[in-house]
Amino acid sequence: MQNKKLKWKSDFEKSVIIENFVNRGWIKSQEKEEEQTDWNVYWATVWNVRNIFNPKNGFRLNDQQIINHFPNHYELTRKDCMVKNLKRFKREQDKEVLEIFNFDFLPTTYIFPGEYSLFVEEFHRNPNQTWIVKPAARSQGKGIFLLRKIQQLKKISGTTVTSNMTQLNLASKENYVVSRYIDNPLLIGGKKFDLRMYVLVTNYKPLKVWIYNKGFGRFCNEQYTTDVAEIENMFVHLTNVAIQQYSDKYSQKHGGKYSIDALKLYVESAYGTDALNKMMDDIHNIMLTSLKSVQAVIQNDKHCFEMYGYDILLDSNLKPWLIEINASPSLTTTTPVDKNLKMNLINDVYNIVLPNDDFPDNDQKQQQPTKVGGFTLLYDENLDPNNRKTQKRQSVKIWK
Amino acid sequence: MQQLDNQEILMKLKSSKQFWDIKKKIKQGFNDQQKIGVNDIQKFAQSCEIEDQLIKLISHILKKSKKRETLKEDQIEFLNTSKIKWTELLFKNLDIVHQKTKNQEEDDTNTDSKLYIYDEKNLLAFLQTFKQQQHSALYQNVQFQSNKLLNINIPLKSSQQILDKYQYLLLQEELQDEKINKIRKQIENEHLDIELEKIAQTFVPNGERCLLYLKYFEFDHQETILQQNFTKLQKECLNQLFYDELLEIDGHEISEDTFYFVFQEQILTCLKCFIRDKTIKENIRIQLQNGIKKEQTEFQLPITGFFPFKNISKYVAPLCYLSTKIHIIYALFKEFFCRYFCFLHAISSENNSILSLCMQIEEIISTHSPKLFHHLKVIGCDTLKLIIHQLVYCFVGDMDPPHILTIYDQIIGHDSLEILVILCVGFLNKYKSKLLLAKNYENVQQIFQELREDKFQELVQFAYKQ
Numbered sequence: 001m002q003n004k005k006l007k008w009k010s011d012f013e014k015s016v017i018i019e020n021f022v023n024r025g026w027i028k029s030q031e032k033e034e035e036q037t038d039w040n041v042y043w044a045t046v047w048n049v050r051n052i053f054n055p056k057n058g059f060r061l062n063d064q065q066i067i068n069h070f071p072n073h074y075e076l077t078r079k080d081c082m083v084k085n086l087k088r089f090k091r092e093q094d095k096e097v098l099e100i101f102n103f104d105f106l107p108t109t110y111i112f113p114g115e116y117s118l119f120v121e122e123f124h125r126n127p128n129q130t131w132i133v134k135p136a137a138r139s140q141g142k143g144i145f146l147l148r149k150i151q152q153l154k155k156i157s158g159t160t161v162t163s164n165m166t167q168l169n170l171a172s173k174e175n176y177v178v179s180r181y182i183d184n185p186l187l188i189g190g191k192k193f194d195l196r197m198y199v200l201v202t203n204y205k206p207l208k209v210w211i212y213n214k215g216f217g218r219f220c221n222e223q224y225t226t227d228v229a230e231i232e233n234m235f236v237h238l239t240n241v242a243i244q245q246y247s248d249k250y251s252q253k254h255g256g257k258y259s260i261d262a263l264k265l266y267v268e269s270a271y272g273t274d275a276l277n278k279m280m281d282d283i284h285n286i287m288l289t290s291l292k293s294v295q296a297v298i299q300n301d302k303h304c305f306e307m308y309g310y311d312i313l314l315d316s317n318l319k320p321w322l323i324e325i326n327a328s329p330s331l332t333t334t335t336p337v338d339k340n341l342k343m344n345l346i347n348d349v350y351n352i353v354l355p356n357d358d359f360p361d362n363d364q365k366q367q368q369p370t371k372v373g374g375f376t377l378l379y380d381e382n383l384d385p386n387n388r389k390t391q392k393r394q395s396v397k398i399w400k
Numbered sequence: 401m402q403q404l405d406n407q408e409i410l411m412k413l414k415s416s417k418q419f420w421d422i423k424k425k426i427k428q429g430f431n432d433q434q435k436i437g438v439n440d441i442q443k444f445a446q447s448c449e450i451e452d453q454l455i456k457l458i459s460h461i462l463k464k465s466k467k468r469e470t471l472k473e474d475q476i477e478f479l480n481t482s483k484i485k486w487t488e489l490l491f492k493n494l495d496i497v498h499q500k501t502k503n504q505e506e507d508d509t510n511t512d513s514k515l516y517i518y519d520e521k522n523l524l525a526f527l528q529t530f531k532q533q534q535h536s537a538l539y540q541n542v543q544f545q546s547n548k549l550l551n552i553n554i555p556l557k558s559s560q561q562i563l564d565k566y567q568y569l570l571l572q573e574e575l576q577d578e579k580i581n582k583i584r585k586q587i588e589n590e591h592l593d594i595e596l597e598k599i600a601q602t603f604v605p606n607g608e609r610c611l612l613y614l615k616y617f618e619f620d621h622q623e624t625i626l627q628q629n630f631t632k633l634q635k636e637c638l639n640q641l642f643y644d645e646l647l648e649i650d651g652h653e654i655s656e657d658t659f660y661f662v663f664q665e666q667i668l669t670c671l672k673c674f675i676r677d678k679t680i681k682e683n684i685r686i687q688l689q690n691g692i693k694k695e696q697t698e699f700q701l702p703i704t705g706f707f708p709f710k711n712i713s714k715y716v717a718p719l720c721y722l723s724t725k726i727h728i729i730y731a732l733f734k735e736f737f738c739r740y741f742c743f744l745h746a747i748s749s750e751n752n753s754i755l756s757l758c759m760q761i762e763e764i765i766s767t768h769s770p771k772l773f774h775h776l777k778v779i780g781c782d783t784l785k786l787i788i789h790q791l792v793y794c795f796v797g798d799m800d801p802p803h804i805l806t807i808y809d810q811i812i813g814h815d816s817l818e819i820l821v822i823l824c825v826g827f828l829n830k831y832k833s834k835l836l837l838a839k840n841y842e843n844v845q846q847i848f849q850e851l852r853e854d855k856f857q858e859l860v861q862f863a864y865k866q
Contacts, residue, residue: 188662189663189664189666190665223665258661262801265606265802269723270610273584
């Protein structure tokens with residue numbers, strides 16, 4: 001190992017980011033605000049990344065610089081853009097002869113205000129359906145609510161909403177996404193949970209994707225119920241830790257986080273090995289299809305990599321649904337197990353993007369092993385761009 | 401013991417699929433021969449192992465027909481009187497606990513972890529008192545070894561026998577997919593408990609474990625009955641018992657465990673049903689408590705015939721991984737407890753009893769790792785005190801669920817708890833070097849407070865390391 005002393009910069013005061021830099025003996029960049037040259041690796045906020053890549057700033061990254069977001073990552077990570085891109089990609093794929101991608105993982109979704117009238121039609125067709133309303137670009141469960149009556153949309157329009165309205169004026173400028181609420185989630189011990197899984201993309205064109213072997217389920221603290229009286233009880237329905245931490249039943253010891261290894265043991269033992277394998281295959285499909293759907297629109301840049309937090313909900317048939325993709329998954333650690341996971345996660349990210357503390361050339365990138373720490377190569381378009389199905393089958397074996 | 405006559409055995413054979421398979425094989429072996437003598441059939445059966453299969457089938461039928469009897473009297477009279485003393489002690493503890501809960505009634509938070517009838521430390525302390533009993537009959541022909549914590553003259557298997565029995569585990573390698581698929585098919589087709597035990601000793605794929613356990617316990621075609629029984633018990637839970645409170649408190653620890661917190665409500669429901677289950681008294685392999693209710697005590701023993709103890713939740717927890725159906729989890733837990741875990745709380749000279757297991761561990765450590773044994777004694781931290789928690793609770797909370805389930809496989813595989821002896825020895829050997837540097841009990845506690853990951857195969861390896 002060369003143990004080169006790279007310079008690091010971080011917008012986050014998170015121990016898992018900083019300790020990983022320090023443990024490698026890398027040096028903290030001492031640059032001033034206006035300079036952008038004195039760092040080699042930068043764990044940045046999405047806003048700073050936008051500024052760096054803003055052509056008006058006339059700044060270009062050099063060969064010895066790497067940053068943790070792609071310039072227009074929001075195509076994947078804003079809820080409304082993700083839906084738009086997936087729908088567009090599906091339309092393109094429908095024209096193809098070969099059915100390679102499966103899109104049946106996105107619940108029916110409408111983007112407000114533009115698709116409001118379409119939503120109203122669908123709403124009336126399914127009077128017993130619950131919907132979930134989310135601001136397109138917020139996080140931590142903020143502004144989310146469950147919808148059973150059109151009148152509830154007053155929350156986001158600021159004025160009375162009736163069912164015969166064909167247009168919706170929103171109080172704020174932000175978009176909303178309204179999705180069919182999956183009211184039959186897989187329950188363990190009677191409680192709802194969703195999965196957080198980590199995916200690293202080191203390149204979009206060609207696409208190179210790594211999946212992390214550790215993730216966790218985030219559990220609600222209350223028993224799940226579809227009882228209408230509990231529809232506003234966020235402790236029943238929303239799995240965000242930012243919400244659950246305020247429950248009386250929240251435990252500091254485990255933070256409601258259930259390891260993915262434990263979940264896999266449960267699914268395999270209680271449902272069978274085939275059921276587990278299909279579930280994992282379907283999850284990999286979600287990851288690959290969603291990334292493929294933005295491949296054409298994302299500004300690929302050799303200075304960029306991105307570690308996404310995928311939020312996936314399993315239903316009672318073990319079918320995974322894509323909830324959203326996070327560009328800046330939380331690196332706050334709530335328990336010792338959580339800290340261990342995230343420390344290793346970031347460490348493995350650096351081992352991939354800066355192997356031996358250096359910037360790999362194209363040859364070195366191609367010769368990388370398919371397993372680095374907890375990351376396994378899920379897809380490399382370079383290897384066999386025309387045979388994605390073979391890739392998927394291989395990756396299942398690697399995963400196990 | 402009810403013995404079947406030949407006619408009854410034949411009837412039962414005829415109701416088994418294997419019997420007809422065997423008959424078919426014999427017919428095929430003789431083709432269309434007209435005259436076939438008994439000797440011819442016997443020779444043929446011996447030549448192609450059919451005789452073996454038939455013997456196994458008949459012994460399986462005979463074993464099934466034996467009504468399970470609960471061991472009540474021990475061959476050693478001293479242990480019988482000790483059991484009564486133990487029960488009396490527990491009744492006293494129950495009164496104290498009840499008083500404490502009444503005092504805490506104003507306080508909303510009833511999370512005092514001392515609200516239990518007994519824990520593993522109490523149990524070990526009680527077993528230790530036997531040493532003070534200088535009953536002459538007990539110490540006949542026994543070299544008095546004052547350095548050991550437990551020192552009773554009970555028939556004990558040789559520790560070498562136990563070590564030899566489990567040595568095959570050292571040779572186990574990771575199996576290829578092909579072999580795993582073969583085992584899967586075996587589990588699906590097999591019915592004989594001897595064959596299921598063999599599989600359990602070797603390797604049980606996660607996806608087939610529940611099926612193997614259900615088959616072994618003969619529950620595989622009984623789901624409706626299991627469900628009905630459980631539903632009945634659930635209804636009975638509407639009548640609150642004092643023990644329910646203790647079970648709720650016991651559940652707090654499991655609710656903090658990263659692997660089991662999701663099952664907290666299910667575990668509590670199972671335990672509440674358990675203490676109301678009338679069938680346990682006749683199914684349990686060994687009687688745990690033996691005492692007459694005294695007039696002063698407010699409570700009777702639960703209908704199971706024994707008191708719930710601290711960490712009883714730990715016995716249920718790993719089984720929650722095996723099924724989405726609570727009545728299945730309950731049935732498995734009940735069977736595991738009645739067949740195996742009960743012995744971990746039994747004042748008895750039986751091989752599987754906590755007393756025997758402890759003595760085996762002391763024997764192996766004192767002879768194979770005398771330095772460690774002596775050092776622990778000197779710093780006031782006896783070997784048994786160190787591992788009693790892991791032993792009594794089968795390493796639940798110390799090992800991750802996949803490893804616990806492997807322990808359960810081995811328990812079924814050998815119809816014995818001896819695997820715990822091997823694992824406890826391995827555990828002590830693993831931490832030997834750190835323990836030898838410890839100067840006192842606090843140092844020892846620090847060693848085990850650090851984040852550690854103990855694994856089944858790893859501890860087995862350490863058990864046999866010199």
